[in-house]
Each structure stands twice: as structure tokens, then as C-alpha cells.
Amino acid sequence: MSDPQPEPDVAELGVPVVEVEGLEVNFKGRVGFFSGLLGRKGSDAKAVDGVSITLHEGEVLALAGESGCGKTTTARAIMGLLIPDAGTIRYRGEPLARSRRGLRGYRRQVQMVFQDPTAALNPRQTIYEIVAEGLRIHGVPGGPDAKTEEQLVARALSRAGLRPPERFYLLYPHELSGGQRQRVVIAGALVVDPTVIVADEPVSNLDASVRGEILALLMKLREGSRISILIVTHDLGLAWTVADRVAVMYLGRVVEVGPAEEVLQRPKHPYTKALLNVVPEAGGTERPILQGEPPDPTRIPKGCRFHPRCPVVASGRAERLGILNRCIGEDLALEEIAPGHDVACYLTGLGEEP
Amino acid sequence: MSVLSVRDLVVEYQTTGGGVPAVRGVDLEVDRGEVLGLAGESGCGKSTIAGAILRLLPAKTKITGRIELDGNDILELTPGKLRAVRWTAGSIVFQGAMHAMNPVQRIGEQIMEPILVHGQSGEREARIRAGTLLEQVGLPTRRLDDYPHELSGGQKQRIMIAMALACSPSLIVADEPTTALDVMVQAQVLQLLRTLQHDLGLALLFITHDLSVLVEVADRLAIMYAGKIVEQGGAEAVFHTPAHPYTKALAAAFPAIGDMRFRGRPSGLGGDPPDPQQIPSGCPFHPRCAEVTPACPSVTPELWTAGPARLAACVHASGAPALEGVSR
Numbered sequence: 001m002s003d004p005q006p007e008p009d010v011a012e013l014g015v016p017v018v019e020v021e022g023l024e025v026n027f028k029g030r031v032g033f034f035s036g037l038l039g040r041k042g043s044d045a046k047a048v049d050g051v052s053i054t055l056h057e058g059e060v061l062a063l064a065g066e067s068g069c070g071k072t073t074t075a076r077a078i079m080g081l082l083i084p085d086a087g088t089i090r091y092r093g094e095p096l097a098r099s100r101r102g103l104r105g106y107r108r109q110v111q112m113v114f115q116d117p118t119a120a121l122n123p124r125q126t127i128y129e130i131v132a133e134g135l136r137i138h139g140v141p142g143g144p145d146a147k148t149e150e151q152l153v154a155r156a157l158s159r160a161g162l163r164p165p166e167r168f169y170l171l172y173p174h175e176l177s178g179g180q181r182q183r184v185v186i187a188g189a190l191v192v193d194p195t196v197i198v199a200d201e202p203v204s205n206l207d208a209s210v211r212g213e214i215l216a217l218l219m220k221l222r223e224g225s226r227i228s229i230l231i232v233t234h235d236l237g238l239a240w241t242v243a244d245r246v247a248v249m250y251l252g253r254v255v256e257v258g259p260a261e262e263v264l265q266r267p268k269h270p271y272t273k274a275l276l277n278v279v280p281e282a283g284g285t286e287r288p289i290l291q292g293e294p295p296d297p298t299r300i301p302k303g304c305r306f307h308p309r310c311p312v313v314a315s316g317r318a319e320r321l322g323i324l325n326r327c328i329g330e331d332l333a334l335e336e337i338a339p340g341h342d343v344a345c346y347l348t349g350l351g352e353e354p
Numbered sequence: 355m356s357v358l359s360v361r362d363l364v365v366e367y368q369t370t371g372g373g374v375p376a377v378r379g380v381d382l383e384v385d386r387g388e389v390l391g392l393a394g395e396s397g398c399g400k401s402t403i404a405g406a407i408l409r410l411l412p413a414k415t416k417i418t419g420r421i422e423l424d425g426n427d428i429l430e431l432t433p434g435k436l437r438a439v440r441w442t443a444g445s446i447v448f449q450g451a452m453h454a455m456n457p458v459q460r461i462g463e464q465i466m467e468p469i470l471v472h473g474q475s476g477e478r479e480a481r482i483r484a485g486t487l488l489e490q491v492g493l494p495t496r497r498l499d500d501y502p503h504e505l506s507g508g509q510k511q512r513i514m515i516a517m518a519l520a521c522s523p524s525l526i527v528a529d530e531p532t533t534a535l536d537v538m539v540q541a542q543v544l545q546l547l548r549t550l551q552h553d554l555g556l557a558l559l560f561i562t563h564d565l566s567v568l569v570e571v572a573d574r575l576a577i578m579y580a581g582k583i584v585e586q587g588g589a590e591a592v593f594h595t596p597a598h599p600y601t602k603a604l605a606a607a608f609p610a611i612g613d614m615r616f617r618g619r620p621s622g623l624g625g626d627p628p629d630p631q632q633i634p635s636g637c638p639f640h641p642r643c644a645e646v647t648p649a650c651p652s653v654t655p656e657l658w659t660a661g662p663a664r665l666a667a668c669v670h671a672s673g674a675p676a677l678e679g680v681s682r
Contacts, residue, residue, distance in 0.1 A: 067536040177626040178396070207395045208563050208607040212622020219620060234537045237566075240611045241620045264611050278541035279611060280566035289541045293506050 013340075014057030016092075017196055017228045018078060018110070023051040023087035025073050029298060043298040047073040048084070049252035055196065058226040060219070062243035062260070064233055064275065066294045070252040071232045075198050078230065079112050091196075108138045111189035115201040117181035121173040127184055128169040131156055134192045141193075152191055160187035161217055179210035186217065197221070200232045215242050237279050240264050245340075248272045251295050251305045254334060258341030268343040270312050270354040303328040304346070312347065312354060321350055356422075357524045357557040358384040358407065358444070363419035365402050365411065373416065374630045376402040378581035380419075384525065387555040391572030391589060393565050393604065395627045399581040400561045404529045407559070408440055424524045441468045445518040447511075449530035454514060455502040461488075461513055462498030468520045487516040491546060508539035512546065519550070525557045532567065544571060566608035569593045577601050580628050580638040583657065587664035597660035598668045599645045637668070645670060649677040 029042025048070040055061050063071045077084050080096055080103045089096040091106055111134075114120040121130055131153045140149050147155070157165035160183040173181055182202065189197055199218065203211040219242060221227045233239060239246050239260060246264060247257040248271065256269040267273045274290040292309055307313050307327045318324040323346040326332075334342040335349075347354055365377040377399040384390045392400050405411040407421055409428060421428040424443040431439060445468075448454045456464060465484040469475060475483065485495040491512040502510060511531060518526050528547065532540040548571050551558050560571055568575055568589060575592040577585040577600065585598040596602040603623040609616030625642040628634055634641050640650035649669055659673030660666035669680045 066538055179626065207627075208565065209395050209604055209623040210626075212607050212620045213624060214622070215620035216622065219618065237609050237611060240613075241609050241616050241618070261617075275537065276611065278537050280541075280544075280564075280570045280608070289545055290538050291542065293508065294536055294538065 014059060014226075014228075016054045017057050018055040018230070019088075019090040019093075020054070020074070020078060021052045021088050021090075023048050023074060023077055023089070024085045025070070025077055025082060026085050045297040046252050046300055047297055048077065049300070051087070051249070051252070051254055053247055053254060053257065055228050055230050057195075057228055058222060059245065060222055060229045060231060060243045062231050062233055062239035062246045063249060064236055064239055064246060065249035066234065066275075068251075068294045068297060069249040070297070071249050072200055074249070075112075075200050075230065075232045079110065079198055080106060081112075104138065108192050109194055110196040110198060111192065111194040113182075113185055113189055113197060113199040113202050116205045117178065117185045118173070118205075120185050121181060123173055125172075126169065127157075127162075127171050127173070127176075128153055130173075130184060131187045131191050134188055138192050153187075156187040156191035157184075159190050159221070160184070161213070162187060177210075178206050179213060182206060182214050183217070186214075190221070194227065196228045196230070198230045198232075201234070202231065203238070204233070204235070211238075212241075218242065235279075236264060236275055248275065251300055252297060253305065253344065254342075255306065255344045256342070257334070258338070258343075262338070262341050268337060268341070268348055268354060269306075269345045270310050270347070271306050273354045274309075274311065303330055304332055304344070318346075321347070321352065323347070323350070356383045356385050357424055358382065358559065359420075359422040360403070360407070361420040361422075363403065363406060363421065364417070365399070365406055366416040367402075367412070368414045368416065372631065375633075376581055376630055377406070378633075380578075380581075380583055382559075382576065382583075384557045384559055386524070386557055387551075388574070389551060389558040389560055389572045391568035391575045392559060392561045392578060393563060393568055393575065394578035395563060397627050397630070398578040399630075400578050401529055404446060404527045404559070404561055407525075407527055408444055408446055409436055410446075438472070441521040441523060442472055443523055444525040444527060445521070445523045446527040446529060447514050447518045447531045449533055455510065457502050459501075460498065461500050461502065461505070465498075465513070465517050465520055468517065472521055474521060483520070484516075487519055488513075490519065490550065491516045506539075507535055508543060511535060511539075511543050515543075515547065515550070519554070522554075523556075525559065526551075527559045527561070529561045530563070531560075533562065533564070540567075547571060564608075565593060565604050577604065580633050581630065582638070582667065584639065584655075584667045585660070585665065586657065587661070591661070591664060597664060597666035597671055598639075599643050599670075600639050601666075603644070647677075647680045649680050653677060 025048040027045040027047055029044045031040050031042040051074055065071050076082050078089055132149055135149055135152055154165040157168055162168050162183050203214050218229055222229055243260045246260045247254050250271050256263055256272045267276055277287040278289060290309055301308050304327050312318050313327055318327050326346050332344050334344045336342050337348050360380060360382040363377055363380045367374040367376055394400050406417055417429060426439050426443060462484050465487055466480040469480040469483055484498055488495055488497055493512055532543050562568060572589040575589045576583050579600050585592060585601045593605050596605050606621045623642055628638055636651040636653050637655050640646050647669060653669055655667040655669055657665040657667050658671040660671035669677055
């Protein structure tokens, strides 16, 4: 890239909408019946282990990582779909209420789009019923320019790109293509006029050719209505096309977060670099691929939790730089290395590149 | 010398609602030691081709044309002969490795089964062969005694590859072999396939909707739309300088990180793939095409020359006959 990079401007970020601080979610370990009788205990899985992220107004934040890194669990906690073991989630400064009523009010503002539209839609409901469900739970808003339920459903469908909306009212999900189904899911979220959309792998179950259309739709919502979008994905190429900021998670922690241009073009954490290496690119150039299985959250390694797979440790470079003992023995937190760009790696303290 | 040669293949599924033409005249050629990538949206007919090559389609399906695999005329084989050809001449790796294995049989026995069925060796040698195969796909021999549930998704997909290699076939058909896997594991499996293909000189037909994966592994690419091949050529050339507007749209779905043209501008293809029972007239892609001309709804394009070793079924191709209202 020859053209000069605009300086990432932190002040550009809007006001915080959703703030997550020190989030921890554990899943109880399970053992078989007989092992239980013998007094054995399953080990708990620390799915999320101290995550702090902020979603600003009108921003697209990508939460990226492998399966089992805790990205979906973080998204579900933000939705109030599970109760965290520690940490706070605030919406516009207010802590998330745990009461039924409190959550209902919150979910009017924060809506979720799931990965598999076929599983998310009730096969025995018509598209109209599916989209209207949110309004029936939250009530049709009153006021001077009040609209009827039908008007709101029609508006949500056409905002989601299903036009003319009347044509879809009486159809069932099986009569639509995968892309159209995902649009119905998005219409169901839009109908209550949310300010935040949490999208968990919104395009990974779709054909490559229709992915772009769905992403373009999400981008339009952000521009038109200043909706903030948290997009959970394993695909950094997708993050490059849509995200303003990227947070990379590994084993329940955010290991790098910052402006998308910085994180994706000049990664500072060896794990981010490894993830970038597996984005398929033309040429079949031999790039080192991280070996081994996705890590197990029931057995979190000491020190930097990435060290057993870290190429900097494996190549002996960490030892030469004199940080090996800390890599394998001392836990570390995110540290700011540039405005708005935080990394959790001992290399950055030495000014070294991964 | 080609391992697989498909000529004018037409496949029509028989349903209660009438015949569904899934493949409408396809020619393919895969040479020894070559990887041919076959790409397209769901429903374009790419998996049907995989099924037709090993005759795995429902019994009533109408198949015409000619499929020659390792010198065998597949469509004319008797059931007994067909069994002998499956696994030894050509084998297949399916998408859902998790569902393709018998959950109550040990891994070793499952890998040994085709070797024993084909009478290639006795029980003892078959077990040794199974152990070697496991090592080839990067797993320790002791895994032979594991059950499928003891393995991760990536390991199961490795086992599927080991099974496909069991009888040393000339051709492996890989139908979306990495789609259900996690990013890092997907990269590992691709690397393994590439190494094995190279070391064993295999012919590989690699089917996926993910064009970016194909560029990494394939020598040549064939792009399918509505049951026909619409573009064909060297993998890099097809991906980087697509000649067919459909290929352009598919390639744009995989942005290169760092490429400012994609930043903040996701692009995709509007509309839906055509219903195989109501394929649009002329060029079937014209209702969704960004470069449609007045001629497109009436001219049925053939695979015209579109550069050196390149074919494209588009009126914009350099070798297309001159048509009214079409500029190049």
C-alpha cells in the first residue's frame, strides 16, 4: 500500500453504547453418572475470562477468533441470554437489569441476528407472523406518528431488502432462499427499531455470492440509522470489508483490539498474525500455519495463554529476546501501544514485531 | 493422459413435480497429478457431478453422456464392476465428515474395510496399511483403536482423507471437504490435501463454493452456473482476471485484506440462483448480470475463447461471434 494511511483518530468514535467490563462466563464441567458416584468432578470451562469491550454509536465492531475462543459466549452475554459469573454490561451507562421487565426493555434496543437463518425461523409461521412477533412482545409504539403493525412489518421487510413486502407476508421460510431467510431474520430484528444489532456469524451459512449483499445491508443500516453493530466472525476478510474496529479473542480473552486497518494490516499479536495467515490468498504461497487443535477452555495454560502454540516461543525467538520465562509463567493484560490499539503480548514491550 | 473425462453430461433428477435438470451438458477433463477446482453457488449442479462420477445418485435419475474414469466407461458398468471401480479408481471425501463415519466402529476397522472388500490384502497387511495411512494424514498410529467420537472435527476429516486414499485411487473427488471446519483447521486440512496430492501424484476434483480456497489448491478452475460450465481456465487467471461477469461477482466475495477497494464496501450478487425447472432464456445468468446486453436474453452462449487457455460462456468473451448491441 503506497498511499498514506490516515491517522486513526480515537476522537472519531461515537459515544459508548454498550460497555462490557471484566466479563467472565464459566460453564460447569460435567461428568458421567458413574464417575460422579466415584466423586470425580468435571473441570469447569472458562469460556470468557475477563473481557472488556466497548461498542460505540454507529460503529461496526468485529469480534474474531477460532471456535471455542469465547466470542459467541461474549455476544450471548451481551444479549442477556446467559448470566455472567463476573463483570458488568452497561447500556448507555445503565447496568443491564436482570429482571424480566428490564431485559425486555433492553432487548427492544439490542437485537440479535443468528448464524443459521433456517434454524432461527419457525418453519410453521408465515414471514409476516415471524417479523410481527417482536412487535407483539414489545408492543406497537404509540405517539403522534403512530403506525399500525402492518405498516411497521412492511417497513422492516423493505429495509431488509425484501421488496415489495406484501409479496412475502404469506410465504413460509421454506419457500425462500438462504439469503432471503437471513433478510427475514434481520427484518425481525429491525421491526422494533433497535439501536444495536449483535450478529453472530451472520453470513457463514450463506452462499459466497449472497454474503456481500447481506453485509451491504448491515452497512446501510449503520449509515442510515446510526445502528451500532457487533459482528462475531471467524473470517478476517469479512472484518476487513465491514468493521471499523476489530477485537481478536483467544481462549476467553481479547488479545488484540484496535482500528481494523491497524490490526489487520499491521498485527501486533502473534495470534492475530496466525489468523491472518489462514485467510486464503492467491498464489498458494507457503505461509506458516498454526498446528494443533483449537485450545481447550477447561485447561487454560499458565502465563500467556497462547504460548503453547505461539510461533515466537516455538522458534526460540522468545528465549533469545529474554521474555520466555514471562511468556510461560506470567499472565498478562492488554496494554495500549498506540491510541485505541491494545495488545496483550510481551513482544510489544520490546518494540518487536510478531 | 486424463484420469477423468466427462463428455456432454446431462443429469435430470426425477421428482413428483417432473424432471429437474441439475446438470445440462458438462465437459470436464482431469489429468494425472492435476487439481481441477469446480465452483459455483448451491444448486448449480456441482455436487451432482460428483455423485454422477461414482454413480451415487438416486436410482431413477436420468444420466446421459459419457464418463470415463481410469479407462472405465462408468455409465455402462454392471453393478459388480462398478463396485470394483469405486474406491480403487475413484474415491470421494464428503463435506460432513462427522456424519460419514460409523459411530460404533473403530477408526482402524473403517479404514481397513475398503481394503478388505476389494481383496487387496489380508487382515494383517490391511491393518499395517491403515496405520501407514494414518501417519500420512498426520495422525499417530495408535488412533486406529479410537472411536469417531474421540476425534475432533479436523481429525475426522483427516480420517476421511485416509479412507479415500486406502485403495490408492487415481482420482479423489473432494466435495466441500473443509466447509464445516474451523478456520485454522481448514487451513491445516487444505495443506494436507495439497501435500498428499503432490506427493502421490493424485488427480483431484475439488468442489466448493469458496473460490478463495480453490485458488490455493487448484491448477485449473471451472465455474458452474445453472447446470453448465460458464468459465474455465488456469486458477490464478480465472480468479484475478475473470472473464465471465458471474466469476467476477464470485471472486469479489473474497476480499484481499489490505485492498482498499473492498474496505467498507461489501459487494455481492443480487437476486437468487435460478430454479432448475425455470431456467431463464438465452444466457441463464442475464437476469442477475451487471454487464447484460440486449442480445443476452436471446443468445445462448457457448464456451467461447476468452484468452490463452481460457473459455467463457459470455457474449463479452473475445472469441464470441459478433452480435448486435454488444461491444467489447
